[in-house]
Amino acid sequence: MITVNAMGDACPIPVIKAKKALQELQGPEVVEVLVDNEIAVQNVTKMASSTGGDVTSEKISEREFKVIIRTDRVMPRTEVKEEEVVCHPDRRSDTVVVIASDRMGEGNDALGAVLIKGFLFAVSQLDELPKAILFYNGGAKLTCEGSDSLEDLKTMEAQGVEIMTCGTCLDYYGLKEKLQVGSVTNMYSIVETMDQAGKIIRP
Structure with a gap:
Protein backbone atom coordinates (compact mmCIF):
# COMPACT_ATOMS: atom_id res chain seq x y z
CA MET A 1 0.00 0.00 0.00
CA ILE A 2 1.18 3.51 -0.87
CA THR A 3 0.19 6.30 1.56
CA VAL A 4 -0.30 9.88 0.37
CA ASN A 5 -0.40 12.41 3.19
CA ALA A 6 -2.53 15.39 2.14
CA MET A 7 -3.50 16.47 5.65
CA GLY A 8 -3.78 20.24 5.84
CA ASP A 9 -3.64 20.64 2.06
CA ALA A 10 -6.25 22.79 0.33
CA CYS A 11 -7.82 21.79 -2.97
CA PRO A 12 -6.50 20.99 -5.53
CA ILE A 13 -3.34 19.71 -3.77
CA PRO A 14 -4.88 16.45 -2.42
CA VAL A 15 -6.15 15.60 -5.92
CA ILE A 16 -2.77 16.41 -7.49
CA LYS A 17 -0.88 14.30 -4.94
CA ALA A 18 -3.26 11.36 -5.40
CA LYS A 19 -3.11 11.59 -9.20
CA LYS A 20 0.70 11.67 -9.19
CA ALA A 21 0.79 8.62 -6.91
CA LEU A 22 -1.53 6.73 -9.28
CA GLN A 23 0.63 7.65 -12.28
CA GLU A 24 3.75 6.28 -10.60
CA LEU A 25 2.24 2.81 -10.12
CA GLN A 26 3.84 -0.03 -12.05
CA GLY A 27 0.91 -2.43 -11.66
CA PRO A 28 -2.02 -3.35 -9.39
CA GLU A 29 -1.73 -1.42 -6.13
CA VAL A 30 -3.64 0.21 -3.29
CA VAL A 31 -3.19 3.93 -2.69
CA GLU A 32 -4.30 5.41 0.64
CA VAL A 33 -4.90 9.17 0.66
CA LEU A 34 -5.16 10.98 4.02
CA VAL A 35 -7.07 14.28 4.08
CA ASP A 36 -8.66 16.49 6.72
CA ASN A 37 -11.97 17.59 5.16
CA GLU A 38 -15.01 16.14 3.39
CA ILE A 39 -14.66 18.24 0.23
CA ALA A 40 -11.18 16.81 -0.32
CA VAL A 41 -12.64 13.32 0.08
CA GLN A 42 -15.26 14.13 -2.54
CA ASN A 43 -12.74 15.53 -5.03
CA VAL A 44 -10.18 12.73 -4.62
CA THR A 45 -13.01 10.18 -4.93
CA LYS A 46 -14.31 11.79 -8.12
CA MET A 47 -10.85 11.87 -9.69
CA ALA A 48 -10.03 8.27 -8.74
CA SER A 49 -13.41 6.99 -9.95
CA SER A 50 -12.84 8.65 -13.32
CA THR A 51 -9.65 6.60 -13.74
CA GLY A 52 -11.50 3.34 -13.23
CA GLY A 53 -10.26 2.71 -9.72
CA ASP A 54 -12.32 1.07 -6.98
CA VAL A 55 -12.70 3.81 -4.37
CA THR A 56 -13.84 3.65 -0.75
CA SER A 57 -13.41 6.16 2.04
CA GLU A 58 -13.76 6.32 5.78
CA LYS A 59 -14.10 8.99 8.44
CA ILE A 60 -11.44 8.33 11.08
CA SER A 61 -12.19 11.33 13.29
CA GLU A 62 -13.72 14.80 12.99
CA ARG A 63 -10.74 16.11 11.00
CA GLU A 64 -9.22 12.93 9.62
CA PHE A 65 -10.40 10.98 6.58
CA LYS A 66 -8.97 8.15 4.52
CA VAL A 67 -9.61 7.47 0.83
CA ILE A 68 -8.61 4.01 -0.41
CA ILE A 69 -8.04 3.59 -4.16
CA ARG A 70 -7.59 0.07 -5.54
CA THR A 71 -6.47 -0.04 -9.13
CA ASP A 72 -5.06 -2.55 -11.60
CA ARG A 73 -4.69 0.01 -14.35
CA VAL A 74 -1.43 1.82 -15.12
CA MET A 75 -2.11 5.49 -15.85
CA PRO A 76 -0.12 7.39 -18.49
CA ARG A 77 2.58 9.57 -16.95
CA THR A 78 1.85 13.21 -17.71
CA GLU A 79 2.61 16.39 -15.85
CA VAL A 80 -0.17 17.18 -13.37
CA LYS A 81 -0.65 20.94 -13.32
CA GLU A 82 -2.49 22.67 -10.48
CA GLU A 83 -4.46 24.93 -12.83
CA GLU A 84 -5.77 21.90 -14.74
CA VAL A 85 -7.31 20.24 -11.68
CA VAL A 86 -10.89 21.29 -11.05
CA CYS A 87 -12.09 21.54 -7.46
CA HIS A 88 -15.73 20.56 -7.42
CA PRO A 89 -18.10 22.14 -4.88
CA ASP A 90 -19.83 20.18 -2.14
CA ARG A 91 -21.64 17.21 -3.72
CA ARG A 92 -24.34 17.04 -1.04
CA SER A 93 -27.91 18.07 -1.84
CA ASP A 94 -30.73 18.85 0.59
Whole structure:
Protein backbone atom coordinates (compact mmCIF):
# COMPACT_ATOMS: atom_id res chain seq x y z
CA MET A 1 0.00 0.00 0.00
CA ILE A 2 1.18 3.51 -0.87
CA THR A 3 0.19 6.30 1.56
CA VAL A 4 -0.30 9.88 0.37
CA ASN A 5 -0.40 12.41 3.19
CA ALA A 6 -2.53 15.39 2.14
CA MET A 7 -3.50 16.47 5.65
CA GLY A 8 -3.78 20.24 5.84
CA ASP A 9 -3.64 20.64 2.06
CA ALA A 10 -6.25 22.79 0.33
CA CYS A 11 -7.82 21.79 -2.97
CA PRO A 12 -6.50 20.99 -5.53
CA ILE A 13 -3.34 19.71 -3.77
CA PRO A 14 -4.88 16.45 -2.42
CA VAL A 15 -6.15 15.60 -5.92
CA ILE A 16 -2.77 16.41 -7.49
CA LYS A 17 -0.88 14.30 -4.94
CA ALA A 18 -3.26 11.36 -5.40
CA LYS A 19 -3.11 11.59 -9.20
CA LYS A 20 0.70 11.67 -9.19
CA ALA A 21 0.79 8.62 -6.91
CA LEU A 22 -1.53 6.73 -9.28
CA GLN A 23 0.63 7.65 -12.28
CA GLU A 24 3.75 6.28 -10.60
CA LEU A 25 2.24 2.81 -10.12
CA GLN A 26 3.84 -0.03 -12.05
CA GLY A 27 0.91 -2.43 -11.66
CA PRO A 28 -2.02 -3.35 -9.39
CA GLU A 29 -1.73 -1.42 -6.13
CA VAL A 30 -3.64 0.21 -3.29
CA VAL A 31 -3.19 3.93 -2.69
CA GLU A 32 -4.30 5.41 0.64
CA VAL A 33 -4.90 9.17 0.66
CA LEU A 34 -5.16 10.98 4.02
CA VAL A 35 -7.07 14.28 4.08
CA ASP A 36 -8.66 16.49 6.72
CA ASN A 37 -11.97 17.59 5.16
CA GLU A 38 -15.01 16.14 3.39
CA ILE A 39 -14.66 18.24 0.23
CA ALA A 40 -11.18 16.81 -0.32
CA VAL A 41 -12.64 13.32 0.08
CA GLN A 42 -15.26 14.13 -2.54
CA ASN A 43 -12.74 15.53 -5.03
CA VAL A 44 -10.18 12.73 -4.62
CA THR A 45 -13.01 10.18 -4.93
CA LYS A 46 -14.31 11.79 -8.12
CA MET A 47 -10.85 11.87 -9.69
CA ALA A 48 -10.03 8.27 -8.74
CA SER A 49 -13.41 6.99 -9.95
CA SER A 50 -12.84 8.65 -13.32
CA THR A 51 -9.65 6.60 -13.74
CA GLY A 52 -11.50 3.34 -13.23
CA GLY A 53 -10.26 2.71 -9.72
CA ASP A 54 -12.32 1.07 -6.98
CA VAL A 55 -12.70 3.81 -4.37
CA THR A 56 -13.84 3.65 -0.75
CA SER A 57 -13.41 6.16 2.04
CA GLU A 58 -13.76 6.32 5.78
CA LYS A 59 -14.10 8.99 8.44
CA ILE A 60 -11.44 8.33 11.08
CA SER A 61 -12.19 11.33 13.29
CA GLU A 62 -13.72 14.80 12.99
CA ARG A 63 -10.74 16.11 11.00
CA GLU A 64 -9.22 12.93 9.62
CA PHE A 65 -10.40 10.98 6.58
CA LYS A 66 -8.97 8.15 4.52
CA VAL A 67 -9.61 7.47 0.83
CA ILE A 68 -8.61 4.01 -0.41
CA ILE A 69 -8.04 3.59 -4.16
CA ARG A 70 -7.59 0.07 -5.54
CA THR A 71 -6.47 -0.04 -9.13
CA ASP A 72 -5.06 -2.55 -11.60
CA ARG A 73 -4.69 0.01 -14.35
CA VAL A 74 -1.43 1.82 -15.12
CA MET A 75 -2.11 5.49 -15.85
CA PRO A 76 -0.12 7.39 -18.49
CA ARG A 77 2.58 9.57 -16.95
CA THR A 78 1.85 13.21 -17.71
CA GLU A 79 2.61 16.39 -15.85
CA VAL A 80 -0.17 17.18 -13.37
CA LYS A 81 -0.65 20.94 -13.32
CA GLU A 82 -2.49 22.67 -10.48
CA GLU A 83 -4.46 24.93 -12.83
CA GLU A 84 -5.77 21.90 -14.74
CA VAL A 85 -7.31 20.24 -11.68
CA VAL A 86 -10.89 21.29 -11.05
CA CYS A 87 -12.09 21.54 -7.46
CA HIS A 88 -15.73 20.56 -7.42
CA PRO A 89 -18.10 22.14 -4.88
CA ASP A 90 -19.83 20.18 -2.14
CA ARG A 91 -21.64 17.21 -3.72
CA ARG A 92 -24.34 17.04 -1.04
CA SER A 93 -27.91 18.07 -1.84
CA ASP A 94 -30.73 18.85 0.59
CA THR A 95 -32.22 15.38 0.02
CA VAL A 96 -32.78 13.02 2.95
CA VAL A 97 -33.04 9.26 2.45
CA VAL A 98 -35.21 7.38 4.95
CA ILE A 99 -34.63 3.64 5.52
CA ALA A 100 -37.23 1.86 7.65
CA SER A 101 -36.31 -1.77 6.90
CA ASP A 102 -33.32 -3.99 6.16
CA ARG A 103 -35.30 -5.22 3.13
CA MET A 104 -36.58 -3.34 0.09
CA GLY A 105 -40.10 -3.98 -1.13
CA GLU A 106 -42.50 -6.77 -0.26
CA GLY A 107 -42.30 -10.44 -1.18
CA ASN A 108 -39.15 -12.52 -0.92
CA ASP A 109 -36.93 -11.47 2.02
CA ALA A 110 -33.69 -12.66 0.41
CA LEU A 111 -34.46 -10.63 -2.69
CA GLY A 112 -35.39 -7.66 -0.53
CA ALA A 113 -31.97 -7.82 1.21
CA VAL A 114 -30.20 -7.82 -2.16
CA LEU A 115 -32.31 -4.87 -3.34
CA ILE A 116 -31.62 -2.67 -0.31
CA LYS A 117 -27.88 -3.32 -0.65
CA GLY A 118 -28.08 -2.34 -4.32
CA PHE A 119 -30.14 0.73 -3.44
CA LEU A 120 -27.59 2.05 -0.93
CA PHE A 121 -24.73 1.42 -3.37
CA ALA A 122 -26.64 3.35 -6.05
CA VAL A 123 -27.15 6.26 -3.63
CA SER A 124 -23.38 6.31 -2.97
CA GLN A 125 -22.77 6.74 -6.72
CA LEU A 126 -25.08 9.74 -7.22
CA ASP A 127 -23.53 12.93 -8.55
CA GLU A 128 -25.28 14.72 -5.69
CA LEU A 129 -25.22 12.80 -2.43
CA PRO A 130 -28.02 13.20 0.13
CA LYS A 131 -27.31 15.38 3.14
CA ALA A 132 -28.47 12.62 5.49
CA ILE A 133 -29.66 9.01 5.61
CA LEU A 134 -31.98 8.09 8.47
CA PHE A 135 -32.30 4.51 9.71
CA TYR A 136 -35.07 3.33 12.01
CA ASN A 137 -37.01 0.17 12.90
CA GLY A 138 -35.50 -2.76 10.92
CA GLY A 139 -33.39 -0.30 8.93
CA ALA A 140 -31.22 0.11 12.03
CA LYS A 141 -29.66 -3.30 11.28
CA LEU A 142 -28.00 -1.87 8.15
CA THR A 143 -25.63 0.39 10.13
CA CYS A 144 -24.50 -2.40 12.45
CA GLU A 145 -21.96 -5.19 12.52
CA GLY A 146 -22.65 -7.79 9.84
CA SER A 147 -24.36 -5.41 7.40
CA ASP A 148 -23.37 -5.81 3.74
CA SER A 149 -23.76 -2.04 3.26
CA LEU A 150 -21.20 -0.79 5.78
CA GLU A 151 -18.54 0.01 3.18
CA ASP A 152 -20.93 2.11 1.10
CA LEU A 153 -22.24 3.89 4.19
CA LYS A 154 -18.74 4.67 5.48
CA THR A 155 -17.79 6.03 2.07
CA MET A 156 -20.79 8.37 2.10
CA GLU A 157 -20.16 9.42 5.70
CA ALA A 158 -16.58 10.37 4.79
CA GLN A 159 -18.00 12.64 2.09
CA GLY A 160 -20.19 14.46 4.59
CA VAL A 161 -23.43 12.48 4.50
CA GLU A 162 -24.93 12.24 7.98
CA ILE A 163 -25.68 8.61 8.87
CA MET A 164 -28.20 8.63 11.73
CA THR A 165 -29.70 5.59 13.42
CA CYS A 166 -32.62 5.57 15.86
CA GLY A 167 -31.35 4.82 19.38
CA THR A 168 -34.67 3.33 20.51
CA CYS A 169 -34.53 0.92 17.57
CA LEU A 170 -30.95 -0.11 18.34
CA ASP A 171 -31.97 -0.80 21.94
CA TYR A 172 -35.01 -2.81 20.84
CA TYR A 173 -32.95 -5.06 18.58
CA GLY A 174 -30.04 -5.27 21.05
CA LEU A 175 -27.67 -3.62 18.58
CA LYS A 176 -26.45 -0.49 20.38
CA GLU A 177 -22.98 -1.95 20.96
CA LYS A 178 -22.76 -3.14 17.34
CA LEU A 179 -23.24 0.21 15.58
CA GLN A 180 -20.43 0.53 13.01
CA VAL A 181 -21.12 3.77 11.17
CA GLY A 182 -22.70 7.15 11.87
CA SER A 183 -24.32 8.32 15.07
CA VAL A 184 -27.23 7.44 17.34
CA THR A 185 -30.20 9.78 17.07
CA ASN A 186 -33.67 10.24 18.55
CA MET A 187 -37.13 10.75 17.14
CA TYR A 188 -37.00 14.52 17.60
CA SER A 189 -33.88 14.76 15.42
CA ILE A 190 -35.39 12.37 12.86
CA VAL A 191 -38.51 14.53 12.55
CA GLU A 192 -36.47 17.75 12.44
CA THR A 193 -34.16 16.41 9.72
CA MET A 194 -37.11 15.25 7.61
CA ASP A 195 -38.93 18.56 8.14
CA GLN A 196 -35.92 20.54 6.89
CA ALA A 197 -35.31 18.32 3.87
CA GLY A 198 -35.88 19.67 0.37
CA LYS A 199 -36.79 16.14 -0.77
CA ILE A 200 -37.28 12.82 1.01
CA ILE A 201 -36.58 9.45 -0.64
CA ARG A 202 -38.05 6.26 0.78
CA PRO A 203 -37.08 2.98 -0.95
